[in-house]
Amino acid sequence: MSDAQSVSRRAFVAASAAALVGLTHKGERGVRGGFVEDGGAAGHRLRDNASLGPVRERRRLPLVIVGGGMAGLSAAWWCEKHGFRDYLLLESGDEAGGNARAGRNDVSGYPWGAHYVPVPGKQAMLARVLFEDLGVLRNGVWDERTLCHSPQERLFWRGEWHEGFEPMLNDSAADRAEFRRFQDRLDGLRSSGEFTIPVSRGRPARSALDALTLAQWLDREGFRSRALRWYADYAVRDDYGTAARDASAWAGLHYFVAREPDEKGPLTWPEGNGWIVKRLLERIGTRVRTGATVRAVSRPHGGRVVVVRTEDAEFTADACIWAAPIFVAARVIDGFGASPPLTTAPWLVANLTLREWPDERGSAPAWDNTIVDSPGLGYVNATHQRLSRPGGPTVWTYYHALVQQTPLEARRALRAMSWRDASEFVLSDLERAHPTLRRVVERVDIRRYAHAMARPEPGFLSAPWRSALAASRGPIWYGHADLSGLSVFEEAQDQGVRAARRALAHIGRG
Amino acid sequence: MAAALFATVCLIAACGLVYELVAGALASYLLGDSVTQFSTVIGVYLASMGIGSWLSRYLTRGLAARFVSIELLVAVVGGWSSTLLFLAFAYTESFRVALYAIVAIIGMLVGLEVPLLMRLLRERFTFKDVVANVLTFDYLGALIASILFPLVLVPKLGLVRAALGFGIVNAVVALWSTWLFRGVLGAPRALRIACGVVLVTLVGGFVAGDKLMAAAERGLYADDVIFARTTPYQRIVLTVWKDDLRLYLNNHLQFSSRDEYRYHEALVHPGLAALPAARRVLILGGGDGLALREVLRYPGVASATLVDLDGEMTKLFTTHHDLAALNRRSFSDPRVTVVNADAFSWLDAHDDTFDFVVVDFPDPSNYAVGKLYTTAFYRLLKRHLARGGRIVVQSTSPLFARASFWCIDRTLRDAGFATSPYHLYVPSFGEWGFVLAGVDPYVAPTTLPGGLRFLSLAQLGPMFDFPLDMRAVAVEPNRLNDQVLVRYYEKEFEQINR
Structure with missing residues (x-):
């Protein structure tokens, strides 16, 4: 009898106390926000071969650059740097920048994509030249304010934040041993000289490591630590939008091995690489035209000139730099041939505007904040580089590479998603680490990228179409990160500048 | 008579729940993370109630006297629980030990209460009425307490006085029980004196509740706190002892007026x-x-x-x-x-x-x-x-x-x-x-x-x-x-x- 009594009473006591705890959680205030246009409309007009309008402008000029992402901007930067200003850069979006575009609100500037550049090592010459140009590198010393401030990264693991990934990777003796073995293995690969940044500096024609996926390589090497496997998968999702089971082992290992920074970094700005974009655009001035979607590129007169047709203009140029994605080239460039076998990764990026920092436990807020075993990649704090004491409103940029499905399925899911679904996904992921997040979030603005970047799948390194495009003799030169296969700043810059060098030489201005 | 008995059930249920809520809220205030604190406090409390209920089988004689004594114990431990916990936080390193020990003791005593009361009532009512009525009033008391706690007790009385106030209720119930069960209680005189003593100390504590709270905060610092304010940036505390004025920011000593020069x-x-x-x-x-x-x-x-x-x-x-x-x-x-x-x-x-x-x-x-x-x-x-x-x-x-x-x-x-x-x-x-x-x-x-x-x-x-x-x-x-x-x-x- 007493047992039956206490069971029912126990249930009541528990329920009433739980209700009391529930009372302490204030309801969600109205979160505002919406989708930010992702430029898909212009792209799909192109895909659907919508009819062209009449030509309102005809112009003859030496050089046209197609695409205003980091590759196109770098090509233009190279031209400017060499005193050549007789060119036009065509960008289909409302603003240039590509994956490095940025936004701004009352609180802070914030990135919509690429948000940092690893500190370029001594070998990354071009990147160093750019940063000397931009005043970030002076007399061999990196500007301390631009280097990411401490603490750089933290990991939400076992219910609290930990500074760095090391505590998790060294959790048990077995984890520690595997992590050490992994690092030894990386040191070995580093000394092979096969992994360089940019890739074109030391690119091997082929590599056995490009024949298998990163997951297969980890299996083969006997890496079983759950923490290490998660870390490796996180790295390739973060850099390439590709899971370890799909990414080439060579690409995955490149992430860990290629860079030899001479300083603790990375370089970062509140608005991410949008800071670089803005400085490059200042130099390019009026030679950039936005809202100009290139609909057709042809090579009449035996290929001596290039005719670039936009919705309402036609440019005849001696040379053209194609700095837009390669899957678009196949639709637009006359005689390009079949679209290369290249898959692209869909991404979702959300910018959350917060009234104040939400509750959390563990180590202090870092620049990059990752949640272990999350479908997302965590968030970056836009106000981290402020010199003043932390506090007050801020903006978080949340990244999510959709690797759980095939790219095609994920793109469909992304398109079908309502803003409410998408923001609910973001909030419920982050809420695990910040239980009071909904009380402080004011806006969730979301950008969907159907084709954010090329996926470096096994075989990407020796894909014949890549070397064929790289070897183009003009008058169209290809300069885009797709040619390297790794969608990172250094590759886009390298490809853009290589194409610019050749195009300038071709028109006798190099 | 029946109404008085069931009112007793209602009151002791309310008291039991208030102590549990006080412990949970206090742990949340002092340690943060309310979900963990409430969950563990509820868990320990309910498990202890189970132990109490189980132990009740070993109490066979003098049930009425036992019941009154248990009520008094609940009044003392429950009534002083929040004061003890504040002091434990201020003066000892083992707040959690004190927290769960107090919650476990109260839980066990409350777990003993109801089975004993049911057995006492069984002699006066039919079994089905005992079960129905005791459980009804038990739940009712819990409901009243759970509503009073956030709306009245915490905002109007604070945690120290809320617990002391319900300790007084427990002591009054004990005193009252000596009349309710006067038929079975041989010589309730000693019990009544004990009830009186407990009541007086609890009432004294209730009246001096503010001073107790201040004493607990003082315990964090060696000297008298003459100023304390939390600004958006830090907690400023000034203490004085004789001619020594000290400034603490976030509990770190900034200066002592004796040697700051x-x-x-x-x-x-x-x-x-x-x-x-x-x-x-x-x-x-x-x-x-x-x-x-x-x-x-x-x-x-x-x-x-x-x-x-x-x-x-x-x-x-x-x-x-x-x-x-x-x-x-x-x-x-x-x-x-x-x-x-x-x-x-x-x-x-x-x-x-x-x-x-x-x-x-x-x-x-x-x-x-x-x-x-x-x-x-x-x-x-x-x-x-x-x-x-x-x-x-x-x-x-x-x-x-x-x-x-x-x-x-x-x-x-x-x-x-x-x-x-x-x-x-x-x-x-x-x-x-x-x-x-x-x-x-x-x-x-x-x-x-x-x-x-x-x-x-x-x-x-x-x-x-x-x-x-x-x-x-x-x-x-x-x-x-x-x-x-x-x-x-x-x-x-x-x-x-x-």
């Missing part, structure tokens, strides 16, 4: 007395106005700008009688300008230059403060230094935090300064250190201002000499992208606290 004379005069032409002085931090007091001793100083983050601090030290007396009303001096801003941002946004800069920030115990000890910060500061100017930096203890001290010196040198580190003994802090830095090498002063209590010219020489156990160690400089200083400091203070 040693610290502040040593902070200001070795640098400023060596610059007879100094006219413009900048103080970063130092919202207590004590470094400012020393700066204002120099008639040549035409302007002194003090930049402190916390407006509450500078206001307190401008308006509070004893505190303004301590800094000799330096904030009211016409030469002084007070700016409440973040020092790093303020320097970045202005381009004034100064002849002497006093950098008196809290110790670099976290990354937010650590930024103010970086090469980036010192380089910025250098741009604000007039020709021949000098800065002095409070640099923690070269004895207890040796690597931290020398890291600050190294950081200043990396920022392009010539440094002259020195140290002194401050009784309330221990061995303490500063670093003087300038573009040109330091030359010691030949005169000092009058009226000093510690520093003399003869004393200066030994201050710049470091005994073997405080001498320089090899360290890295502290930079924005690699704040080694915070790690040195954390490690060194871990060792001290061990």
Whole structure:
């Protein structure tokens, strides 16, 4: 009898106390926000071969650059740097920048994509030249304010934040041993000289490591630590939008091995690489035209000139730099041939505007904040580089590479998603680490990228179409990160500048 | 008679739930993370109730007397529970042990109550009525308590008095039970006296509840708290014991009025007395106005700008009688300008230059403060230094935090300064250190201002000499992208606290 009594009473006591705890959680205030246009409309007009309008402008000029992402901007930067200003850069979006575009609100500037550049090592010459140009590198010393401030990264693991990934990777003796073995293995690969940044500096024609996926390589090497496997998968999702089971082992290992920074970094700005974009655009001035979607590129007169047709203009140029994605080239460039076998990764990026920092436990807020075993990649704090004491409103940029499905399925899911679904996904992921997040979030603005970047799948390194495009003799030169296969700043810059060098030489201005 | 009995059930259920809620809320207040605290408190409480119910089988005789005694025990332990927990938090290291022990004891006693009561009632009513009525009133009591707790008890009474108030209810129920069960209780006289004693102490506690709460907070500090305020930036607490006034920021001692003159004379005069032409002085931090007091001793100083983050601090030290007396009303001096801003941002946004800069920030115990000890910060500061100017930096203890001290010196040198580190003994802090830095090498002063209590010219020489156990160690400089200083400091203070 007493047992039956206490069971029912126990249930009541528990329920009433739980209700009391529930009372302490204030309801969600109205979160505002919406989708930010992702430029898909212009792209799909192109895909659907919508009819062209009449030509309102005809112009003859030496050089046209197609695409205003980091590759196109770098090509233009190279031209400017060499005193050549007789060119036009065509960008289909409302603003240039590509994956490095940025936004701004009352609180802070914030990135919509690429948000940092690893500190370029001594070998990354071009990147160093750019940063000397931009005043970030002076007399061999990196500007301390631009280097990411401490603490750089933290990991939400076992219910609290930990500074760095090391505590998790060294959790048990077995984890520690595997992590050490992994690092030894990386040191070995580093000394092979096969992994360089940019890739074109030391690119091997082929590599056995490009024949298998990163997951297969980890299996083969006997890496079983759950923490290490998660870390490796996180790295390739973060850099390439590709899971370890799909990414080439060579690409995955490149992430860990290629860079030899001479300083603790990375370089970062509140608005991410949008800071670089803005400085490059200042130099390019009026030679950039936005809202100009290139609909057709042809090579009449035996290929001596290039005719670039936009919705309402036609440019005849001696040379053209194609700095837009390669899957678009196949639709637009006359005689390009079949679209290369290249898959692209869909991404979702959300910018959350917060009234104040939400509750959390563990180590202090870092620049990059990752949640272990999350479908997302965590968030970056836009106000981290402020010199003043932390506090007050801020903006978080949340990244999510959709690797759980095939790219095609994920793109469909992304398109079908309502803003409410998408923001609910973001909030419920982050809420695990910040239980009071909904009380402080004011806006969730979301950008969907159907084709954010090329996926470096096994075989990407020796894909014949890549070397064929790289070897183009003009008058169209290809300069885009797709040619390297790794969608990172250094590759886009390298490809853009290589194409610019050749195009300038071709028109006798190099 | 029946109504009185079932009202008893209702009341004891309410009391039991209130103690549980008090423990859960108190643990949430003091430790944070309300979900964990409530979950574990409820878990321990319910499990203990189960143990109590199970133990009830071993009570076979004198049930009524046992019931009254248990009620009294609940009244004592439950009534004093929140006071005990506050004191445990203030005076002991084992708050959690006290928390779960008290919750377990109350849980067991409450678990005993109801089975005993049911058995007592079984002799007067049919079994089905006993079960139905006891459970009904049990739940009803719990409902009343759960509504009263957030709406009335916590806002109107606070946690200490809420528990004491329900302790009184338990004691009254015990006293009342001696009449209810007078048929089965042989000689209730002793029980009634016990009830009276418990009631009197609980009522006394209830009346003096505020004072008990204050005593618990006082326990956190050794002396009487005369001022306590939480600002957006920190918790400011002032304590006094006899003639010793002490300032704590976030529980860290900032000064003791008995020996602060040693610290502040040593902070200001070795640098400023060596610059007879100094006219413009900048103080970063130092919202207590004590470094400012020393700066204002120099008639040549035409302007002194003090930049402190916390407006509450500078206001307190401008308006509070004893505190303004301590800094000799330096904030009211016409030469002084007070700016409440973040020092790093303020320097970045202005381009004034100064002849002497006093950098008196809290110790670099976290990354937010650590930024103010970086090469980036010192380089910025250098741009604000007039020709021949000098800065002095409070640099923690070269004895207890040796690597931290020398890291600050190294950081200043990396920022392009010539440094002259020195140290002194401050009784309330221990061995303490500063670093003087300038573009040109330091030359010691030949005169000092009058009226000093510690520093003399003869004393200066030994201050710049470091005994073997405080001498320089090899360290890295502290930079924005690699704040080694915070790690040195954390490690060194871990060792001290061990």
